[in-house]
Amino acid sequence: MRRRILLATLFTVAVTGLALGIPLTLSMVTVVETISRQQLAGKAQQIATTLDDDLADGRPLNLAKFQYGAPDRGRIVVRTQARTLEFGADPGADPIEEQVPLVRGGSVRLIAPSEPTRDEQVRMGLFVVLVLLGSLAIGTLVATVTARRLSRPLRDVAERADRLGAGDFRPENQRYGVAELDMVAGALDTAATALNRLVQRERNLVGDVSHQLRSRLTALQLRIEGLVDSPDEDTAAEAGAAMEQADKLGKVLDDLLAESRAARANEARPVELSEQLRAIAEEWRPVVRASGGSLELRIPDGLRAVATPSRLREAIGVLLDNAVKHGGGKVRLSVRQEESTVVIQVSDGGSGVPDEFARHMFERGVSGGGSSGVGLALARALVDADGGRLELSVRRPATFSLFLLAPPPPQEPQAWRTAPR
Secondary structure, X not given: OHHHHHHHHHXXXXXXXXXXXXXHHHHXXXXXXXXXXXXXXXXXXXXXXXXXXXXXXXXXXXXXXXXXXXXXXXXXXXXXXXXEEEEEOOOOOOOEXXXXXXXXXXXXXXXXXXXXXXXXXHHHHHHHHHHHHHHHHHHHHHHHHHHHHHHHHHHHHHHHHHHHHOOOOOOOOOOOOXXXXXXXXXXXXXXXXXXXXXXXXHHHHHHHHHHHHHHHHHHHHHHHHHHHOOOOHHHHHHHHHHHHHHHHHHHHHHHHHXXXXXXXXXXXXXXXXXXXXXXXXXXXXXXXXXXXXXEEEEOOOOOEEEEOHHHHXXXXXXXXXXXXXXXXXXXXXXXXXXXXXXXXXXXXXXXXOOHHHHOOOOOOOOOOOOOOOOHHHHXXXXXXXXXXXXXXXXXXXOEEEEEEEOOOXXXXXXXXXXXXX
């Protein structure tokens, strides 16, 4: 983008310079030659006036007295009815000459070398070229500043759009002083807020529906189990068949929920947690130290989880920021694996989470420390977007657990054998 703006501005300046510079150069060349000819004609007129006086008084013509009025390295040619007189040096090839008539017949012609005029024309042409180069340099400077001023906000808007597509629905409320870009930024903030509410309602609906279905299915299975042991063989057989169908229904429900989580995590990929979390810890360690605390890491090597690095960084950053602001100074970041799940925990040494706040702490706009109430809701949304889960596992001291899916182990290649004939 910056290169396009720069090239477009330079092209405009170059075309404008050529469109104005060529006619200006030609005009300057013509003006210089016109001035030289006018000066030469004025000198010829002065000589002709003197010669007319000499001819009227009958004095002999002497061109030597005009050597100081004649052009440098030029020649004076006087034609009368009786003769032709010449004085001066040879002006060389392609001279400039002007001629004026005498009153008593004849003419005075001044012939001057063209080198001084041509040199002046070259100097004026170089001056125009320097002006054009200066305009091009100024245009380059203006284009560079303009390109930076426009490309930087455009890059920020593009990155915000990417984060919005990746599931980061946090509005930034940043403006750039350019009306069109501010309109786009405002539209992105509005879209982020609307999408966050929509996705949150959808997730809450899916969670509520799955919970209700699971509860009803569990109650149904308990009732059917009571009929399986019925003394009536037909009733027991039907109850067994119903229990089998209920188990299949439970499996279908689990599969649908798993597919829903997988669909949300379509951009997530297996990442090396030790590398990612250590980088996040190095970024936050100065912040923790500045608050008078310490950051302890318990991160074993080799653990991998399915996540999006940008979402994971934002979510862990929210939890660390929450621990710094509300904790007791000591912050702990640990990781462990439980079967097919990787658990990342962030804990602090504070007084814990109040009971009345714990139920609503992940709701947007709810805060227990005077903050905006967006951080924890955003962290849960980011983790949920990767198919994970964020929970408050321990209230005192506050410990947040982030559950991520562990990638499946690589399958060994099968050895194909040809069946004997």
